[in-house]
Amino acid sequence: MHLAEGILSVPVLAGSGALAVAGTWFGLQTLSDEDIPRAAMLTTVFFVASLVHLPLGVTSAHLVLNGLMGLLLGWAAVPAIVIGLTLQAILFRHGGLTVLGVNTLIMAVPAIGVYAVFRPLLRRVSHRSALYGVGFAAGFMAILGGALLAALALALTGRAFQGLAVLFLVTHLPLGLVEGLLTGSLLLLLQRGRPGLFPGMASCE
Amino acid sequence: MTVRGWIICSGVLVASLAGGHAIHTERVAGGVGLRVLYDGGYPMAHAEVQVYAPDDEPEAVYQAGYTDTDGYFLFYPARTGVWRMVVDDGMGHRATETWNIGGDEVQATSIPTRRARGKETLLGLVVIAGMFALLTWWRRKVKAK
Numbered sequence: 001m002h003l004a005e006g007i008l009s010v011p012v013l014a015g016s017g018a019l020a021v022a023g024t025w026f027g028l029q030t031l032s033d034e035d036i037p038r039a040a041m042l043t044t045v046f047f048v049a050s051l052v053h054l055p056l057g058v059t060s061a062h063l064v065l066n067g068l069m070g071l072l073l074g075w076a077a078v079p080a081i082v083i084g085l086t087l088q089a090i091l092f093r094h095g096g097l098t099v100l101g102v103n104t105l106i107m108a109v110p111a112i113g114v115y116a117v118f119r120p121l122l123r124r125v126s127h128r129s130a131l132y133g134v135g136f137a138a139g140f141m142a143i144l145g146g147a148l149l150a151a152l153a154l155a156l157t158g159r160a161f162q163g164l165a166v167l168f169l170v171t172h173l174p175l176g177l178v179e180g181l182l183t184g185s186l187l188l189l190l191q192r193g194r195p196g197l198f199p200g201m202a203s204c205e
Numbered sequence: 206m207t208v209r210g211w212i213i214c215s216g217v218l219v220a221s222l223a224g225g226h227a228i229h230t231e232r233v234a235g236g237v238g239l240r241v242l243y244d245g246g247y248p249m250a251h252a253e254v255q256v257y258a259p260d261d262e263p264e265a266v267y268q269a270g271y272t273d274t275d276g277y278f279l280f281y282p283a284r285t286g287v288w289r290m291v292v293d294d295g296m297g298h299r300a301t302e303t304w305n306i307g308g309d310e311v312q313a314t315s316i317p318t319r320r321a322r323g324k325e326t327l328l329g330l331v332v333i334a335g336m337f338a339l340l341t342w343w344r345r346k347v348k349a350k
Contacts, residue, residue: 003297033344040337047329051322053245060243060298087332091325094244150297167296 001064001146001172002050002088002095002103009157016153017101020082023108027078035073039080042069046084050094054175061175062094067142068183070111071119071135077111078104102153110145114138131191132184139183143176144169238279239302241272241292248276252294259286259306282306 031039049063069077082104088094095103118138125131147168155161241249251271258267272278272292282288288304 001297004299006301007293007297007299033341036337036341040333043333043337044330047333048326051326053243053247055243055245055247060245060247060249062245083333083336087329091329092244092322154297171296 001061001106001143001150002085003099003106003150003153005096005098007157008099008102008153012153012156013098013102016105020078020101020104020108023075023078023104023112024082027075027080030074031076031079035076039073039076042073042077043080043084046081047087050084050088050092054178061172063179063182064107064143064146064175065139065179065182066107066111066146067114067139067179068135068186070114070142071122071138071183071187073111074115074119075112077115078108081108081111106146106149106153109149110142113145114142117141128188128191131187135184135187136180138180140176140180142183143172143179147172147176233281236279236281237288237304237306238277239290239292241276241278241300243298248272248274249292249294249298249300250274250276252276252292252298254278255291255293256280257289257291258282259284259288 046065046069049065052063054061054063066077066081069080073080082100085095085100085103085107086097089096089100118134121134122131125134148165151161151164151168154164241252243249249272251274254270254272255266256268256270257263257265261267268280270278270280278290278292280290282304285307286305288306290302290304291299292302293299
């Protein structure tokens, strides 16, 4: 899902960079001292997940887990994603430093969207199956949202959006399903092992 | 020969000159090429490749084509100098490779596509831990003031 350097126009890079800086600043403001260990843990997971690759027909993608990050961190997912992407660019040559802003938005905006839509649902679920469903939907939607944003970024540089959007959505469907299954499973695991990780979540049985 | 015969002969002659070029093929040895792989090791199949020749305008495409299903693309550099190939899968992935063609010397200047990443991963984990530890320390310091 990382866009490479040398493809996007300067206005797209500059605009996305400015938005990413603003999002990072706001995310750091919302990150409480108590949540720093959780943010560190999820940044680590995000950083390492990029090494797990899946062939997607005409392209290749890796695990992102931005849905899980959004659910657990909210706006603090933005600085966590920035740190992870920076290290991926420097150490793994995924993306690049000049496209750090746009890649941050591609992964962080769906994470925040997932937080806004699905986090309130976590307080209402009363069954583990419902918890799994919320996790699946969050992971699935976060990937498809990122795919749409990647298509939009390329379209802003002069390519037709509709064809790109269809191509990105179709090729990222398998990854979305995998991320949905993973996110749902991880939520169940976290709820059982660390119920305190979800301060607002009802106890599920 | 009759007039009709002259007309027919002339027509055949003109037709053979105008549209009857024979095509010859030569087998060419050498050439350079690359295989394009995604980071997970999967071939970048059917990706667009643009070749830029030495001393041409930077944006003047010398040759264009596509990688095959296994990610291979080969071409024959007709002159010495630095050749550049840009591979783009149309989905945000792009790679640039340069070749310095000089006599018998063929030198690729790109980096290997895949490496063991144990050290890089470990370094990344240490940096993440350090950054969040630094953030914690800085916040405590600010609060103490």
